[in-house]
Amino acid sequence: YELTQPPSMSVSPGQTVSVPCSGDKLGEKYACWYQQKPGQSPMLVIYLDNKRPSGIPERFSGSNSGNTATLTISGTQAMDEADYFCQAWDSKTGHYVFGPGTKVTVL
């Protein structure tokens, strides 16, 4: 099972960016998203398609339907500049799959 993401996206401060993650019938699985800044460990920002862990700002939201899961950052701030990885679990094999990551640049 494979997931695809665009290598990079840019956004102006205060604007909205939507990061797509595509996979075959991804909407039938649960997707999650991790934020990773340089030199740091990944941090879960969205789980079970659209749930935010405690401490994650409300400007982060998620959706998942059809073949695409989407991470949306509204009112993007400079601190949101990071790599974002989507991840799903393949119930047929029990394997975890990560997308290749999207570098979000706040210009």
Added chain:
Amino acid sequence: QVRLQESGPGLLRPSETLSLTCTVSGGSISTYYWAYVRQPPGKGLEWIAYIHNSGTTNNSPSLKSRVTISGDTSKNQFSLKLSSVTAADTAVYFCAYGSNWSYFDYWGQGTLVTVSS
């Protein structure tokens, strides 16, 4: 809050076996899911293996025959062994915890493992 700390050799020679240990505090490995994920320098994340508190394990198909994951509840640690390493196994190795089968809530800080002769 669950905290995880990886420990490992740092540098290995080709063909050796990598042994990593993840020490857990603030939680028990007798619950939920525990996994290893790696990240080659400048690249993306790759899931390696997981162990569930039931004892069930599963490995990445690309590494399956070289990987062993195990847990020691008495020490609240879980470990990874990766045999016959090559330069392609050079990466930062993370251990992670999942309260649900579909995602990882907490991650260790990662440990860099370099394979070089």
